[in-house]
Amino acid sequence: MKSRTVRLPRVRLSGVLCAAAAVGCLCFALSGGAETLLRALPGGESGRKDGAPQQSAEAEPSAVPEAPEADDGVLPPWHEPIPYCTPDPERETAPVAATFLSGGEKVADFHVKDTSDSGVDLEEELAAAPDVHIRRDGSPAVLLYSTHTCESFLLRSADWYYTDESFRDLDPEKSIVAVAAEAARVMEEGGFGVIHDRTVHDSPAFSGSYQRSWETIQRNLALYPTIQITVDVHRDAFGEEDDGTRYKPVTEIEGRDAAQIMILTGCDLEEEPVFPDWRENLHLALRLQQKGEEMFPGLYRPLNFTQRNYNLHATHGSLLIEVGTEVNTLAEAKYSGRLLGETLLALLNDLAAQEE
Numbered sequence: 001m002k003s004r005t006v007r008l009p010r011v012r013l014s015g016v017l018c019a020a021a022a023v024g025c026l027c028f029a030l031s032g033g034a035e036t037l038l039r040a041l042p043g044g045e046s047g048r049k050d051g052a053p054q055q056s057a058e059a060e061p062s063a064v065p066e067a068p069e070a071d072d073g074v075l076p077p078w079h080e081p082i083p084y085c086t087p088d089p090e091r092e093t094a095p096v097a098a099t100f101l102s103g104g105e106k107v108a109d110f111h112v113k114d115t116s117d118s119g120v121d122l123e124e125e126l127a128a129a130p131d132v133h134i135r136r137d138g139s140p141a142v143l144l145y146s147t148h149t150c151e152s153f154l155l156r157s158a159d160w161y162y163t164d165e166s167f168r169d170l171d172p173e174k175s176i177v178a179v180a181a182e183a184a185r186v187m188e189e190g191g192f193g194v195i196h197d198r199t200v201h202d203s204p205a206f207s208g209s210y211q212r213s214w215e216t217i218q219r220n221l222a223l224y225p226t227i228q229i230t231v232d233v234h235r236d237a238f239g240e241e242d243d244g245t246r247y248k249p250v251t252e253i254e255g256r257d258a259a260q261i262m263i264l265t266g267c268d269l270e271e272e273p274v275f276p277d278w279r280e281n282l283h284l285a286l287r288l289q290q291k292g293e294e295m296f297p298g299l300y301r302p303l304n305f306t307q308r309n310y311n312l313h314a315t316h317g318s319l320l321i322e323v324g325t326e327v328n329t330l331a332e333a334k335y336s337g338r339l340l341g342e343t344l345l346a347l348l349n350d351l352a353a354q355e356e
Contacts, residue, residue: 009026047121069229093160094244096327099250101260104302107286109303110293116267118305120279130284132228132317134351140193140224140350144180144231146214149200151176153330163244167237167326172198174330179323179337180233185342192348195220195227210311217314229284231319231344232310235333236262236322251298251338259332260325260343261340262301263289266308277307278335280316288319292343299339 085092105109107122114122134141152163152169169175177198184196197220201212215229240246249260265285268275285303292300312318321340324333 030215039176051238059190062089063286077265078152087158087160090141093162094163094246096154096159096161097245097247097252100181100251100298101246101301102298110300111290112286112289113302114215114282114305116269116307118269118307119269120282122305125282125288126290128279128283128288129333129354130351131315132284132315132351133355134192134228134348135226135355136191136352137191138191139226140195142184142187142192142229142231142344143182143197143214143217143220143224143227144194144233145197145199145216145220146176146180146201146233148202148206148234149175149198149325150203153235153324153328153333155330156267157331161246161327168203169289170203172201176233176235176323176333178330179235179333179340180231182337183231183233183341183344185347186338187345190345190348192345192352193224193225193226194319199283200318210230214311214314217311218317223313228315229319229344230314232318232320233337234320234322235259235328236325238325246325246327247300248325248332250324250332253296253299253335256295256335256338257329257332258299259328260301261292261299261324261336262300262304262322263292264304264306264308264310266306266310266312266319268309268313270306275313275318277313277316281312281318284317285319288343288347295343297345299336 059149102111104113105122108126108280113120148171149172150168152167152175155174172178172181180196183196187194197216199212199216201216202209213232220230221227236249238247249261250257251260252258261286265278265281266275277350282305285305289303310320323336323340
């Protein structure tokens with residue numbers, strides 16, 4: 001099949017300016033085998049928890065090598081320039097376009113996309129102190145994990161992707177696990193205890209991922225009762241245009257491209273709620289969004305406040321965070337993982353100071 005690569009002019013996607021990423025193409029042929037993952041919402045993997053786990057052997061946790069540290073002024077190896085060339089002409093390609101996502105309701109000095117129908121005053125909720133108690137004694141305070149552990153990214157910097165790519169990878173160095181590892185490293189270096197659980201929840205079966213990650217959360221809370229904050233680290237996906245174009249949210253932070261980050265928090269307005277204390281999670285999410293906009297303007301998409309759960313009822317400090325989409329590069333996503341870690345670290349320092 002002939003390769004087709006389309007160069008896009010500047011366009012608008014749902015009112016947000018999109019620009020084709022005008023960079024060269026790396027000659028990197030990934031194995032084929034498209035795999036379809038159903039996504040019910042643009043801002044997440046599915047509209048609700050996916051139900052009971054499948055009858056299959058539970059995957060063992062995967063080890064992730066320590067991320068390389070950079071000397072002063074020297075970028076880590078995953079930021080080094082990559083040589084470019086043309087795509088494999090035997091594989092079909094479609095365009096990748098860069099976009100910058102903003103907008104939403106203004107709250108203090110940041111923005112929130114509020115589809116919750118909760119009617120809460122977000123300014124008042126921001127003023128409320130989060131119900132988490134952080135100490136600097138090195139005991140585990142944060143749990144990082146990924147419900148959709150195999151979510152992966154482009155391994156090349158290009159304005160195209162192969163249409164037969166699955167964007168799933170069991171290799172933790174190429175998946176969302178590597179992004180979470182960057183955030184964990186930063187917080188640990190800042191003096192806080194972090195548990196990064198690398199258990200695979202979405203392979204061999206995607207269905208049941210949230211039930212399996214719930215079990216991971218409960219196991220860690222039992223082992224480490226000092227955990228106050230749990231963060232489910234994902235990457236997003238926006239679907240594609242008729243010509244196959246897929247979009248990546250990207251911004252420039254300190255001269256480097258970074259995948260935009262979205263914080264998601266939920267609410268439960270049912271008569272018999274599973275998630276009755278959702279305001280507590282909202283308080284933490286609003287503080288984190290504010291800290292992110294203060295430290296890295298433009299890095300964080302509007303906070304997504306919606307009527308969803310995603311296991312956020314596990315603690316009063318449970319959040320879901322999306323880093324980029326499948327057509328962001330792994331380098332962009334890992335850089336954002338580091339920036340996410342710096343944002344969380346700053347918030348942890350603020351919360352710890354309140355306990356002292």
